Amino acid sequence: ARAIELQNANKLDEAEVIFKEILVENPQDVPCLFSLGGIEHNRRNPEKAYEYFSRALALRPDYAPIWYNIGIVHQSLKNFDKALEAYDQALKIDPTYREVLQNKGGLLAEMRRHKDALLNYEELLKHDPNNTKALCNRGILLSEVKFLDLAIHTFERLVALDPEYEFAQGLLCFAKMHACQWGDLEAVKNKVIEGVRTNKKICQT
Numbered sequence: 001a002r003a004i005e006l007q008n009a010n011k012l013d014e015a016e017v018i019f020k021e022i023l024v025e026n027p028q029d030v031p032c033l034f035s036l037g038g039i040e041h042n043r044r045n046p047e048k049a050y051e052y053f054s055r056a057l058a059l060r061p062d063y064a065p066i067w068y069n070i071g072i073v074h075q076s077l078k079n080f081d082k083a084l085e086a087y088d089q090a091l092k093i094d095p096t097y098r099e100v101l102q103n104k105g106g107l108l109a110e111m112r113r114h115k116d117a118l119l120n121y122e123e124l125l126k127h128d129p130n131n132t133k134a135l136c137n138r139g140i141l142l143s144e145v146k147f148l149d150l151a152i153h154t155f156e157r158l159v160a161l162d163p164e165y166e167f168a169q170g171l172l173c174f175a176k177m178h179a180c181q182w183g184d185l186e187a188v189k190n191k192v193i194e195g196v197r198t199n200k201k202i203c204q205t
Contacts, residue, residue, distance in 0.1 A: 074086055
């Protein structure tokens with residue numbers, strides 16, 4: 001418990017000492033291996049993190065968070081196919097794992113697999129309809145593939161949930177302009193202009 005407290009307080013060196021002492025007594029302590037993997041990931045040592053997570057996985061292949069973290073490590077190393085495999089393994093164990101669905105969507109978009117990314121965000125939004133990050137990412141992808149009406153609807157949902165969400169008003173305005181939806185465009189543009197004047201993160205350009 002003390003080691004976890006230290007890790008949560010970002011006192012990684014002190015936590016590491018305790019976790020390693022535990023491993024000397026019990027080399028198969030999965031929570032300890034998992035925590036050491038997390039510490040190395042926070043230190044931006046992905047190879048070392050992978051070593052600890054792999055040892056934990058060999059002991060608990062049915063534990064979705066281990067697969068999730070292995071996916072994160074692979075993604076950080078640009079091993080996209082392996083990252084995707086790890087995320088899929090996590091989702092086989094827990095199909096509603098929101099963090100995995102979120103990361104998988106971002107990974108698929110980075111791989112330029114837009115259709116698969118959109119399907120993934122649809123799955124996430126089934127489980128968590130008000131997930132603002134998923135709505136934002138879905139709207140951006142829809143804009144990129146020129147499904148502008150759907151993008152506008154998605155950004156409108158996002159703004160209704162969180163009017164202050166970073167860049168949401170600007171993304172909505174951009175989509176409306178490109179879709180030639182002039183109805184309330186002036187009002188949307190005014191919100192963007194007001195946000196820029198008050199130094200809010202409302203528009204990326």
